Amino acid sequence: MPQLNPEFYISQLFWLAVFFSFLFIFLWKVSLPRIANVLEKRQNKINENLSTAKELQAQAQKIEKNINTQINNAKQETDDEIKKTILSLQEDVSLQLSSIDSELEKKISESELEIIKNRDDQLNKINDEIANITKLALSKVSDLNLSDNDIKDAIKSKGALN
Template sequence: MRRHLAGVLAAPLLVGTALAAAPAEGEAEGGLPQLNTETYASQVFWLLIAFLVLYLLMSRIFLPRLGGMIEERRQRVADDFDKAAEFKRQAEEAEAEYKRALSDAKARASKIAQETRDEIDAEIRAMQADTDQKLEAEIAAAEARIEETSAQAASAVREAARETTRAVVMALIDEQPSDDAVDAALKSAEGARS
């Protein structure tokens, strides 16, 4: 680095010395001071000092700071990318967990719905069986009442037939028939109808 610095500093010195040694033709005294060949040596000297100071400031202070800032920025960007990748991974895991929880919830809801349907079906079957038993009991009671009413009606009809037969016999022959004779006549009349 020192050789490079010496080469950079020596080049303008050589150019300045060459220009100072050979003044341009027709150069007037009242021209620009930068083009005055008498002051070339001091101009080159101060140019070298200014260049050296600027070079040292740039190489020792500004460039290392800029490099540090660039590296810090690069590191921050890399960290941000790493964090973004981590957040993406966490988001994907959360999405997978959400989908898993959703499918589990659907499965549980389906299972609960099926269990509820089964319970309701069982209750309906039990109620239907209970209703069927009650209806059968009511039908049996109604049939028993019908048979009892039918038996009472048949008994009442027989009794009315006995009374009517007695009254007819009494009216025809003026004699009271016996209960056995009335029953025999009714049985023979029932046999003739069948």
């Protein structure tokens, strides 16, 4: 091959220039535009994905904010309902306690009156028995016959059970 003959450098330089010119034109017109196109598409895809990710992140933050607001509202509503229920139960309990207190007061006063009545009845019976015993004792010990009224008056004046 005469173009690769090392004796003549001019032919080698010529073919070198032709080959590099052809390589330069091929790269400039065919390969590099394709590579640039692929790089541009890749960069556009990356930018598009980044903008989509930012939009999705903004939407996620908005949804999270809405959810947190709804949770806080639900907590506030349940707290209000619990407070209302507690107040209602406290009112019911206080009403029941007051009715129970009034019933107990009534029963206590009735029992007190009954105890006083029974005590007075028993004291009267005891006084009557004392009068009978005194009358019997006086009739056995002496021949005095005193009336029941005189004996009861004497017992009352001496401080019998009253």
